[in-house]
Structures are given as structure tokens and as C-alpha cells.
Amino acid sequence: KAGVTQTPRYLIKTRGQQVTLSCSPISGHRSVSWYQQTPGQGLQFLFEYFSETQRNKGNFPGRFSGRQFSNSRSEMNVSTLELGDSALYLCASSFRQIGTDTQYFGPGTRLTVL
Amino acid sequence: GEDVEQSLFLSVREGDSSVINCTYTDSSSTYLYWYKQEPGAGLQLLTYIFSNMDMKQDQRLTVLLNKKDKHLSLRIADTQTGDSAIYFCATSTGSSNTGKLIFGQGTTLQVKP
Numbered sequence: 021k022a023g024v025t026q027t028p029r030y031l032i033k034t035r036g037q038q039v040t041l042s043c044s045p046i047s048g049h050r051s052v053s054w055y056q057q058t059p060g061q062g063l064q065f066l067f068e069y070f071s072e073t074q075r076n077k078g079n080f081p082g083r084f085s086g087r088q089f090s091n092s093r094s095e096m097n098v099s100t101l102e103l104g105d106s107a108l109y110l111c112a113s114s115f116r117q118i119g120t121d122t123q124y125f126g127p128g129t130r131l132t133v134l
Numbered sequence: 135g136e137d138v139e140q141s142l143f144l145s146v147r148e149g150d151s152s153v154i155n156c157t158y159t160d161s162s163s164t165y166l167y168w169y170k171q172e173p174g175a176g177l178q179l180l181t182y183i184f185s186n187m188d189m190k191q192d193q194r195l196t197v198l199l200n201k202k203d204k205h206l207s208l209r210i211a212d213t214q215t216g217d218s219a220i221y222f223c224a225t226s227t228g229s230s231n232t233g234k235l236i237f238g239q240g241t242t243l244q245v246k247p
Contacts, residue, residue, distance in 0.1 A: 024176075026176075051233050053233045053234065053235070055235075062237060062238075062239050062240065063222065063224075063235075063237040063240075065234045065235065065236075068233030068234060070233065075233055076233050076234050078234070110176055110177065112177075112235075114233070116233060121165060121226050121233070122165070122167070122179065122182060123167075123179075123233075123235060124179060125169070125176040125177040125178070125179070126176050127175060127176040128175075128176045
């Protein structure tokens with residue numbers, strides 16, 4: 021079974037631009053969670069989508085948004101990029117059902133903001 | 135609030151056992167996970183333990199959970215140079231499955247030949 025895929029793997033943008041990252045979950049998984057990883061703050065939860073609805077949100081500004089499609093693929097968007105948005109963005113998928121919520125991660129998208 | 139703490143660095147000799155420790159604050163944590171991250175890669179799920187278990191063994195990996203002290207450990211037997219990586223402890227909370235994991239800062243494991 022194919023794992024979680026993320027595109028693109030690397031991205032370079034300039035301040036003020038916006039960016040869209042994509043995540044395709046493991047087949048059959050309906051939940052996609054997004055995380056930001058930086059050397060200073062570590063791994064921080066951004067949001068989770070399940071059945072095309074945002075179910076949970078972390079403590080990030082409104083410039084960070086996302087959506088999920090009917091095939092469970094998810095995108096996250098960051099508008100008006102800042103230097104501090106440079107990070108590895110990881111998505112994870114799971115079945116999201118009572119009793120198990122094990123998340124499987126993709127390889128990440130490395131975003132550099134200049 | 136929710137917090138997960140890990141020591142930052144561990145160095146061992148090849149063939150020795152490695153023990154990576156983690157403490158957490160949220161007593162409602164239901165599942166506790168160990169992930170491995172190699173340079174330039176995402177997170178690889180190593181193992182997990184449910185909060186009503188004390189121990190779980192999976193080949194070279196042994197997870198111990200002390201729920202009273204909110205302490206989790208990962209023991210890697212016969213550590214190899216390929217085990218060199220960053221290891222993250224993570225918790226998920228409650229029965230509602232919020233899709234949110236709380237991660238520790240990660241422990242860098244250095245394995246010397």
C-alpha cells in the first residue's frame with residue numbers, strides 16, 4: 021500500500037507571496053493532519069481535516085488555512101509569507117476511529133521563505 | 135497544559151542498548167507513540183502503546199509505560215549505526231481522537247562504531 025505523499029518536496033518563496041502544499045493520504049484513510057517543524061519550536065500541530073471538515077486547529081494565525089477534498093486529499097495554504105514560515109511541513113493520515121488514531125507521516129515539504 | 139519532555143541527546147556504542155526517556159503531563163493521554171526521523175525525511179512510526187498497558191515489545195524495541203509517573207521509555211536492543219536518528223515521543227489525548235499529537239523536542243541518538 022502506498023504511503024503518504026506530499027508535493028512539492030521543496031519550495032522557495034519570497035516574503036509576501038502565498039503557497040499551497042498538497043498531501044495525499046494512505047488509501048482508505050479519511051483524516052489528514054498537518055504539522056509545522058522548525059528547529060526552534062519543534063513539531064507543532066496546525067490542523068486536522070476529516071470528511072472534508074476541519075475538526076481541530078492549532079494555535080496558528082489565520083494566514084494558515086487548509087481544505088480537504090472528497091477523495092481525502094488535502095491542501096494547506098499559507099498567505100502573505102513571512103521569514104518565520106520557513107519550515108518543514110508534514111502531513112499525516114489516519115483512519116481516525118475510536119480505538120486507534122495512529123498517524124502515518126509523509127516525507128514533508130521543505131519551505132524556504134526569502 | 136499539554137507538554138512532552140525528552141532529553142536532547144544520547145550517545146551509545148554499537149551493540150549496546152539505548153534507552154530514550156520521555157515524560158508527559160496530560161493524564162488523559164490514551165496512546166503514546168515513538169517516531170524516528172532521519173535527516174531530510176519525515177517521521178517513521180516505530181511503535182505505540184495504549185495507556186492501559188505497561189510494556190510492549192516489538193523485535194529490538196521495548197516500550198515501558200509508567201502511567202503513575204507519566205513516564206515513557208523506548209529501549210533499543212543491540213543498537214546499530216543505522217539507528218542513528220532523532221526519536222520523538224508523542225501523545226494523543228482522550229477518546230475523541232482529535233487528530234492532534236503532542237510531540238517532545240526529540241532525542242538525537244548517536245551510535246558510535
